[in-house]
Amino acid sequence: MLFTDLQKKISQLVANPQSSFGKYLAIHKELIDLRNQAPSYFRKIRVAFLGAFTLQGLPEIFSTRAVFHNLLTEVYLAPYSQISQDILNPNSGLYSFQPDIVYLITDSNEKDKNSQVPLLIEKLLNVFKGRVVILENFYNHDRVSVLNFQDWLEKSGNKKYWYTKYKDLGDLRLALDAFPDLAEALMGYAVVVAGNPRKCLILDLDNTLWQGVVGEDGVEKIIPDKKLQNYILSLMKQGIILAINSKNNLEDAMEAIEKHPAMVLRKNNFAAWRINWQNKDLNMRELAEELNLGLDSFVFVDDDSLQRAMIQSLMPEVAVVPPQFLESFSGFTAFKVTEEDARRGQMYVEDRQRRESQGSFENLDEFLSQLKMEVAIVSVDENNLSRVSQLTQKTNQFNLTTHRYSEEEIKKFLQIGGKVWALKVRDKFGDYGLTGVVMTESQGHFWRIDNLLLSCRVLGRGVENALMAYILEQAKKHGASVVRGEYISTKKNKPCENFLADAKFKLISQKDGASAYEYDLSQPFAYPHYLTVKV
Template identity: 30%
Template sequence: MTDLHWLPASAADWKARVRALAPASGDGDDAAWAEAVTLANAALNFVQTSALDQAVRRRFAGPPAALATKPVRLALLGSATMAHLHPAIRVAGLRRGLWVDIYENDFGQYQQELADTGSDLHGFRPNAVLLALDAHHLTAGLTAGMDAAAADAALTDATTRLRDLWRQARETLRCPVIQQVPLPLHPLLLGANEHRLPGSPAAFIARLSAALRPLADEAGVHLLALDDRAARDGLAAWHSPTLWHHAKQEIDPRAAPLYGDLVGRLLAALQGRSSKCLVLDLDNTLWGGVIGDDGMEGIVIGQGSAGGEAYVAFQAYARELSRRGVILAVCSKNDEANAVEPFEKHPEMVLRRADIACFVANWSDKAGNIRAIAQELNIGLDSLVFVDDNPFERNLVRQELPMVAVPEVTDDPVSYIRALSDAGYFEALTVTDEDRERTGQYHGNQAREALRASATDIESYLRGLEMQLVWRPFDRIGLQRTVQLINKSNQFNLTTRRYSEEDVLAVMADRQAFGLQLRLLDRFGDNGVIAIIIGRLRDGDAVYIDTWLMSCRVLGRQVEPTTLNLIARESLRLGARRLIGEYIPTKKNGMVRDHYAKLGFALIEERADGGNVSMLDLDRFTPAATFIHVTEG
């Protein structure tokens, strides 16, 4: 099934609200944008998706002022008809707070437009490319009479052509590339052992799809794995031979909303907009029954019942999410002692207290507690996903905190894993060592806060942390993490410029620039990479700080002046005598408005939008003395 089952059904007044959203004229406003996002967060079908898309496009002539993200210009380069997919992709972006503009090549002209730098494609200046070549196009020329050598040559030719397209797109358009893995459309010619027929189109697509995985990894290309979805949903849910012959539509319109959502979550991940934290209810969510009433021996979990095993499976899934970097939190209406006890003592529990980065159990309303969780973890509310079996609590949180993702689940625990997995809240393009260590980092933060509370003054607290800042120039080893941080850091980010892997590689190759990745360690553990700096030499003697972003969890530990010491040193190495720092305001980075002033920079420009430009004379700069030991490593 390709329905968006994890989203709630559209409200009874949904149609009326869509009509109200689309006046004949007007540029839109913050409230209208928020309403459009709310309307998109429902289980819409193809017709509803198209209606909402039309309403939004009539209301907004372009990206609205309320937009908190970088507008997406997506180039769809394909060999089949894709116009019917545009509304679904745009609405999927809307669902995540993204404004998406789409360019589609003239039918069959993707190679010509990509090669011609004067084409409309290049004039569109996409910041993301989706290469969607249909299975019939990819198997053109194959015949069942081919021997193994001929089929192998055809596969080599196909992968070579794809890699050439990836290279062209990345070199000329300088943006991330997404490759659609083809649907397995072809009928079988041999049967269950189709792989033994070298020239079989079905076998060829299976081989090509398998080959794409390592090739895409090697090239830094991201995949839209339609073959995986078809395996789960059934090919008939995705493809209609009738529509293919009539209109060359590879994707059935009925599957368009899910197709759009699969693309939308990748676009969101490219901007660092994936969710970061899974917030879990307890009673009838992690176990059956009510711990306060039924006690340890009365809750349902573990072997012996279908329900108990389903709860164990859900806990195991949550733990695996944690191991790949998702933060786990608990939000429960319970006495804390009762709520914690199963995590510490029940033999069938998969999750343990150490797996939970933030544990909130009290009798306050859940919306307020979720706010407290976001504050304690120092992440945005739009980074949270809340799972609760109780429809009242789900609806309350949706109403009070519309930025929090709340999957629609049934009262059967079997539905929880499917809802989270199908929804793609935690879609990621890569997994780094930082991701795997995230829960431990949050526990380390709690230990640091305990030290802060016990310290008699800030100096003794900082000295007691025994901090070490380890810095390295940008390199390929840390490339994925660097790009990840650049594209998801919003609060402590002076300019909020977003860069692709190609852009970071260009910094590495530029002798008039430097890129720094900073890692902070202390007595409680490794905080991971906590800052990214990009500086560029201009005007002969000035280094412009193009990018300065930091993790908010290390604020107040003298990291800022220590980082400035490094920036000054690298700038002097390039022959600079001045540092120029720019602040570009966004809806989320107001906390760093006065960052450069606090570090001793002189204000040289105040802009009407609230931004500013400041300068530091390196001839007069004296490195700050801090309690942080700095090493290169």
């Protein structure tokens, strides 16, 4: 069996709420045998579970469902009811495991035991540098997230599984049937820590965004699903990009979207669409190309089980979700929503308008000139630090070295004399927001570029050349004679492979996928003529 076959199995397992505990365990055994075949777009993450009661089986279910989110997990399960011992002992299995995220699962009914939890969390945070997820609001810290367990029991319909007859049978306070739902509720935190949240929601129309078939029933007879559409709109406001993939007549579909009085989502909420009669997998590939996004960033929602099965089979990297399960899907989780996040969906809509405008110009230079682009280059500060860190974590395509930095690590980089600048871009269609980062350090007579990265949304507009010109200008102003840079090849950063060479940097060495370059500052350099740079 191939790993892609396993992905299909797991997609079907996740889509069926009746999937048994035993079925999850059986597929988890197959996962153990095949994990080395996982595709390159999978992210790896180390997960620890510390429980006040029996959690046997939860790690296996969590790891199995993680595959649906393109995650490959290694899991540590603390010994039964040994939370204090594991946290307080510096030589415990928890610390030797070195997890990226710790789930601390306690019972709110145990008031005496829980009184010690804040001290345990404080101890854990002092030793452990990752994310801690707790089920009650014991402790306020920027690395602590809270899943309200009682609220989850109510909303998910799992309250019937809490404190059942199994409580006295092996201290299983949460019945096994609830473990898949709990695993999904916990999954979102791991998705964010691994830097692998989904970016784009691809939507069917008939019997998905509305009930009825617009081509047969007519616009006046369809019934928009306002609850679902309001939820989708809330995702857009968090930065999720919306697109349509529907078998329909374009005119009928657009009339419904634009003119039905009960529609929540309108044309200007969508960054792209494929409304036609060709196969949906072809539409999906065209949307990926148009939006410049990988298929692994897509979530596809369709009421038709045949269409879902086809996409699952042909594109296992896409998360395929029935409409009724979209609100419980955890792949869109975010710890923080930055200003750029909140505007991302609208930014992609504006980008569609740019693409439509480009067709009326004879050449690229003429098109870029009429955009009236403004580039602002600013130093990193407390106001933009979160977004700068986020870009280093999430940007893959135009990223010279793919060095990843947390907010704390960026602060340390600055403390030792490094410089960090951020790039903001806007044009006549709208504001792209903070879309680029460059990090440099001075080493005697030369400057070293630690990393330079750019959001794919502004590629091909010359702003990367403006950012490089600014760095060369700053280096020369501070007395440097040479600027050095490096390109470290990954499976995703091919778009910037030739950037340094195209910027007239000279190749000086190559080894193990890393290419070192340098620029002699006695050479002239210039900003692109069709944009304005503000510093």
